Amino acid sequence: MGEKVGAVLFAGDQSLDVDVVISHCRTMLADFKVPQFVAVTAATPPQPRGKLLKGILRENVSWTPVTGRR
Numbered sequence: 657m658g659e660k661v662g663a664v665l666f667a668g669d670q671s672l673d674v675d676v677v678i679s680h681c682r683t684m685l686a687d688f689k690v691p692q693f694v695a696v697t698a699a700t701p702p703q704p705r706g707k708l709l710k711g712i713l714r715e716n717v718s719w720t721p722v723t724g725r726r
Contacts, residue, residue: 663691664717672696678722693719 665672674694681690695717701709
């Protein structure tokens, strides 16, 4: 209760339309699971064992609020 949902989207060298991703999430997920904040990044943090390093990821992204939240 009271937690915010965020999504980190990896675009690589391609463009990414965040509004399309969020609208897809709204059709596929329950309302409380739809991201309220989004960060788009081109690369993932270093992964020595193939795992996503969430702590480094949280430190290196800047969150943008999603507009049009229901």
